[in-house]
Amino acid sequence: MTSPSPVVAAPAEVIRPRPSVLNRLKRTASRYKGVPIGGTLLLFLVIVALAAPVIATHDPQALNPSGRLQPPGGAYVFGTDNFGRDVFSRVVWGARLSLEIGFLVAVCTVIAGTVIGLAAGYFRRLDTVLMRIMDSMMAFPGIVLAIGLMAALGPSKYNVVLALTVVDTPRLARLVRSVVLTLREMQFVEAAVALGVSNLRIVGVHILPNCLSPIIVQGTFVFASAVLGEASLSFLGAGTPPYIPSWGNMLAEARGYLREAPWMMLFPGLALTLAVLALNLLGDGIRDLLDPRLRNL
Numbered sequence: 001m002t003s004p005s006p007v008v009a010a011p012a013e014v015i016r017p018r019p020s021v022l023n024r025l026k027r028t029a030s031r032y033k034g035v036p037i038g039g040t041l042l043l044f045l046v047i048v049a050l051a052a053p054v055i056a057t058h059d060p061q062a063l064n065p066s067g068r069l070q071p072p073g074g075a076y077v078f079g080t081d082n083f084g085r086d087v088f089s090r091v092v093w094g095a096r097l098s099l100e101i102g103f104l105v106a107v108c109t110v111i112a113g114t115v116i117g118l119a120a121g122y123f124r125r126l127d128t129v130l131m132r133i134m135d136s137m138m139a140f141p142g143i144v145l146a147i148g149l150m151a152a153l154g155p156s157k158y159n160v161v162l163a164l165t166v167v168d169t170p171r172l173a174r175l176v177r178s179v180v181l182t183l184r185e186m187q188f189v190e191a192a193v194a195l196g197v198s199n200l201r202i203v204g205v206h207i208l209p210n211c212l213s214p215i216i217v218q219g220t221f222v223f224a225s226a227v228l229g230e231a232s233l234s235f236l237g238a239g240t241p242p243y244i245p246s247w248g249n250m251l252a253e254a255r256g257y258l259r260e261a262p263w264m265m266l267f268p269g270l271a272l273t274l275a276v277l278a279l280n281l282l283g284d285g286i287r288d289l290l291d292p293r294l295r296n297l
């Protein structure tokens with residue numbers, strides 16, 4: 001009589017500890033370098049903008065005809081412009097204006113574009129009407145439409161926000177609509193409809209959370225586009241009033257002094273480049289981070 005074979009116990013499953021939040025952030029930063037680099041540059045610009053009253057060494061609007069076109073150095077770190085105003089102080093205060101306008105445009109565009117995209121994508125009867133309106137707005141080049149709106153509204157900071165919001169909203173609305181059209185056919189949405197859930201609850205609870213990733217990514221690009229758009233409008237004389245410190249106004253004033261005072265265009269141009277670069281790096285990094293096809297953490 002053979003003895004029964006001993007029962008071999010299955011090896012215990014090794015439970016790996018869940019990585020800490022700090023370790024996950026380190027791994028994320030090492031893989032998606034655009035997030036820390038762009039975020040650091042943007043944080044630096046935000047600190048400069050918020051601390052403008054402290055950092056600025058002179059009144060950005062104070063005229064000093066006797067000290068006009070002084071080169072960088074001494075009491076004027078970035079030199080002076082054609083009216084004797086301190087370029088450094090105007091660049092610092094221009095950062096506050098540009099980032100404020102860019103942030104307001106991004107927020108307004110995300111709200112308006114999300115509402116229009118959700119309504120057009122989920123409610124079939126509204127789709128044709130809303131999208132034809134968006135298409136008619138996109139038929140105009142963005143800068144031309146913004147200049148036309150500013151000509152009708154007048155030079156003002158908040159009119160610039162309104163004009164740039166009108167320009168950027170159609171693109172975000174079409175993006176949200178395309179995502180909603182896909183989500184509307186998903187089984188979890190069909191199950192909610194079969195259970196008699198109201199349309200507003202379906203849109204707000206089941207569809208909107210699944211649209212947040214592309215909305216956040218597009219919002220960062222809208223931010224960068226708005227900063228550049230404000231500078232373009234001010235450069236063309238259709239943006240903020242000329243007496244307000246703005247990177248676009250500074251670049252416009254520097255056109256006639258490229259040989260005598262190149263620093264008038266150099267420093268606001270570098271500040272504008274740094275802001276747009278930071279926002280684009282941050283947007284690219286967030287896009288890669290939120291893309292499930294690229295994420296393997």
